Amino acid sequence: MTMAKALNEGLRRAMEANPKVLLMGEDIGKLGGVFRVTDGLQKDFGEDRVIDAPLAESAIIGTAVGLAIRGYRPVTEIQFDGFVYPAFDQIVSQVAKLHSRSSGIYEMGMVIRIPFGGGIGAIEHHSESPEGYFAHTAGLRVVSPSTPNDAYWMIQQSITHPDPIIFCEPKCRYWEKGEVDTDNAPRGLFEASRLREGSDVTVITYGPSVRTCLRAAEAAASEGRSVEVIDARSIAPIDYAPMAASLEKTGRLVVVHEASANASVSSEIVARLSEECFYSLRAPGVRVTGYHTPYPPSKVEEEYLPNVDRILDAIDRVMGFES
């Protein structure tokens, strides 16, 4: 099934399991959301549990906070990444802090779903990668699935988790199909997953870039390079153990995401692994990310984004460093 459908099924299952789960967002009712992730849910669960929101993101998150205090488990949808910023204060000052501000009394379990990333030929503000802002914010957790199966399970795991979770959905992967095992969760919500074994270079990524990295690894293989690909899955916190283990083996690190590199998740991964694997690193970690510009008009997004060529180039650089 597609990732969009897997999310839809995951949401459905979570709503069936817990009557306190409710969905809020713009156009998520009759329309089923602009990506149809909530398709049919309002029909089946009613307007009180699948709430079409007035057009105000701060209010979507701000009322979700109140619902959480009341014992509900809100799952909010931000229509596109670029529209989460009006809600930034509610996320940073309330969602992230209220558990702590109430000395642990308020349980702020809630999920903020954000279709994120580029590569869909969209117009401005529809292709942003805001995960770094949230990863930097204490009190939040940030995850991103890269396959339908992960999407199906991670959304359910996020909904039952007691902490607030920013759930970043790689929108360019919504329509890709994959097997979904509805019986067993593949792994814990915050665990990274090695998607491809290799011995020369470790490529770490998540969300929309996972497929691109796998393709790059494939291409590299044809040039005789053995690339290990790790899907971080959880962006904050990051599951470093399998990454460090991989670096012990390869000694070479490439980190890939669409967001700009400066003060980002990839800065953190490189800084951290440079520390943890100081003696195993044979070359400095290299990052392949969006450039330090606003997201460009999408006619040139292919060149802006970490594409196969750019990843291969990075692999070349880490391989060639010692020579």
Next chain:
Amino acid sequence: MTMAKALNEGLRRAMEANPKVLLMGEDIGKLGGVFRVTDGLQKDFGEDRVIDAPLAESAIIGTAVGLAIRGYRPVTEIQFDGFVYPAFDQIVSQVAKLHSRSSGIYEMGMVIRIPFGGGIGAIEHHSESPEGYFAHTAGLRVVSPSTPNDAYWMIQQSITHPDPIIFCEPKCRYWEKGEVDTDNAPRGLFEASRLREGSDVTVITYGPSVRTCLRAAEAAASEGRSVEVIDARSIAPIDYAPMAASLEKTGRLVVVHEASANASVSSEIVARLSEECFYSLRAPGVRVTGYHTPYPPSKVEEEYLPNVDRILDAIDRVMGFES
């Protein structure tokens, strides 16, 4: 003169130099701002140039954008760090992007002054360090003075700069005095400055932590350790050349700031210098930052913040790494 006074003088000079410069913020008129940085300016420049704003941060920045489009040069004050988040959308979607969205036609020269950081025994939301969010945002520049002289010059340099600048004022240093040379600017706005020479360890920091690092360096010296202290001054972009030069010499890196470490400015500095100075680093870079929690009640902020003990401990760690 104090840093608060130096800023006041710098603003005055900028306003005298350019009639298009105007100030906006809450309580900046008769009250002179809660930190008195704008003291007396409304009296001298009138209510049209020193504008007491209604209580709405998004509007302060959003109207500043319109004024900039009209050819004004707005200098906005956010009363405290923790109150910048309601303006986040305007900063990220408009301020940072409009120059690019208008293909370079709109000049977005404006300054957003934010008293930031902790250590003043304040209550919640008055001690935050949001600079990492802005450093991550393409289209913005972020600077922070650490002395009255820098404050006096950097505010003027920021006001004449064509790009929008987030100007982070270390509020715990407002009342500290220092010499101000009103004739010559010490250096360019985006240049780092070496404040203390040393040969064992390079400590990089900015804003409120500069003084703490200098104290730590002093203390380390008494234990026979020679610590070089670099004030980054510009947080985005960062002036790496003097930092790399220092590391060639010391081989050991400590980065200090008050913000949480995850996906932060210090992640970037460590990642970047680990790359640039791969062979000169004798130990992994170590970060001393606020912990990954919301800013705590200020009775325990001393322990939360990078204090002398914590910095000394980090110096010990990088010094002891090889043994």
Next chain:
Amino acid sequence: MIEPQLVQLLTPEGERVYDDVYETSLTAEQIFAMYRDMVIIRRLCNEATSLQRQGQLALWAPLQGQEAAQIGAGRALEPSDFSFPSYREHGIAWCRGIPPELSLRLFRAVDHGGWDPQKYRHSVPTIVIGNQALNAVGYAMGVQRDGASEAVITFFGDGATSQGDVNEAFVWASSFDAPVVFFVQNNQWAISEPTIRQTKIPLYKRAQGFGFPGIRVDGNDVLAVYEVTRKALAHAREGGGPTLIEAFTYRMGAHTTSDDPTRYRVDAEVEAWKHRDPIERVKAYLVRAHKVSAKKFAAVNDEADEMALKLRVDVLAMGKPDPLSIFDHAYASEHPLISEGRRDMEELGVGGAS
């Protein structure tokens, strides 16, 4: 559905009616000119829609049904006024003299703007709902400080009125008596959400709570929209402060070419609004009251067809931008990460427009 408080100068049938406050001194010539504008922008919109269907645009936001609202407002502007649009104001752009193909650059995804906003005194399109309203107020505060006799107008939709920024703009405009007109096109829908989700009372009444006048005008009546807007702009220029205009209209088409309105609204509603078509209305009036000939109408259609043809040619000629251009305007001055990015891209052998 249409409330009594609505200002109307032409009935849906094109009959001239009279209002206690609003008169019009527009000549038949001028009205015909607005008719022409409306036909042309509808044609522009249809051409853009088919360009999108043919894969030549990434997206299109049609304005069909809103022609009178946009031409009435757009023609009420003085050249020295400044406008802040959202993403659907192709008609305003037209009135501001922006060549039609420039309005399509955003939708062809070759540009975020498309035109020189200072030259045409029409800001870049804004997609983040409502945040341009504050920019407009700030610009108006600048006008005020310059002592200029100019007005500012900003456009947004019914949905946008729920955003904090739009309401803050109301607070500020009122507090500073800013010379700004807030022009809401209440087209009854914010994608799939009806206006009732955003407000239970007529939108124009929102202004009352902020202490400035709000007025509802028949958004499908180009004469009424023109006169109401002209008066509000004059009021602003004279230091009278802000006005909120609610143009009561209807989005005849989909929200954008990505949208599927059959999921959330019934045909009967669309049918009902067809009888209020803004172009037919003024045409009926011109025929009846001013005996405008069929030939003149036909000439306008021809002109629109020509415009559409040229538009198509222009759009197809818009090549892919040079990828290196993404580095051109991220900053106004040298920035090391930009130089570095440019170098990286060059080393990868990327660059050159196609």
Next chain:
Amino acid sequence: MIEPQLVQLLTPEGERVYDDVYETSLTAEQIFAMYRDMVIIRRLCNEATSLQRQGQLALWAPLQGQEAAQIGAGRALEPSDFSFPSYREHGIAWCRGIPPELSLRLFRAVDHGGWDPQKYRHSVPTIVIGNQALNAVGYAMGVQRDGASEAVITFFGDGATSQGDVNEAFVWASSFDAPVVFFVQNNQWAISEPTIRQTKIPLYKRAQGFGFPGIRVDGNDVLAVYEVTRKALAHAREGGGPTLIEAFTYRMGAHTTSDDPTRYRVDAEVEAWKHRDPIERVKAYLVRAHKVSAKKFAAVNDEADEMALKLRVDVLAMGKPDPLSIFDHAYASEHPLISEGRRDMEELGVGGAS
């Protein structure tokens, strides 16, 4: 200065006046109890101010002048109602049964909250202006979904009404008929800015623009505040939707102990408001209409003194929290960066409360 639309049941001189809509059935006993509340919270406030002056608190936000607004509203709440305060609602906290010393924990900087918000049905203090209004609406939407007969009230200041969040809260409350009361204490100042900077018309009229009732009450008249609030809460519980109450009052003291109001307001204004003192007013009424004895008043003063004494002792006993406690509630479940931080701090030998 006080407008005719103001609901008032007691004149500044303590004379009972009558209102077309609002009656009171409060007994002398009950009114006296509110008098007592007001005296106690003023005493609490004064004690806190002196504790701050003595360096025992980081800051204090005095409520002096606003006692009637807070006690009137606070006593109107049913135990099952839920309240969302800003940072100045010490009187509401008192009415909710929160031990006074807990209200001072935030200001002693040993805690961000101070009390158990679920137990007292009174949320943690909110310092970011206005953003709790949305949380209150969300909570009220939860009440609605539970089918409960409860009301929610949220408190904020005149300044807060300029924030986007507060206006979005109005939109949502109206759209969802949320059982919420917005209680604005218009104390005429937002730090140094007079209410006129935020609005040119009376604040209670803001509600009209959003389609729900707004009402202005004499915020220094505890009877009127009580009755107006009680009715609005009942209206909410019965499914009538939101109400905006503007309690027209005055901040007699500084904004906080860090503020210097002599920089921006004149003594004469403060003097004028002294004649409207909320405590003197109800006292005069109780003496005149209900012949309450001097002894009873004296007893309240004694009680207030005792409370203050205990408060002081309690505050002085609040030690520095264990620094390790900062890691306790950053997350509700295990987080590697938290474990790491705790370990680091332990290794530094930090920890243990003082």
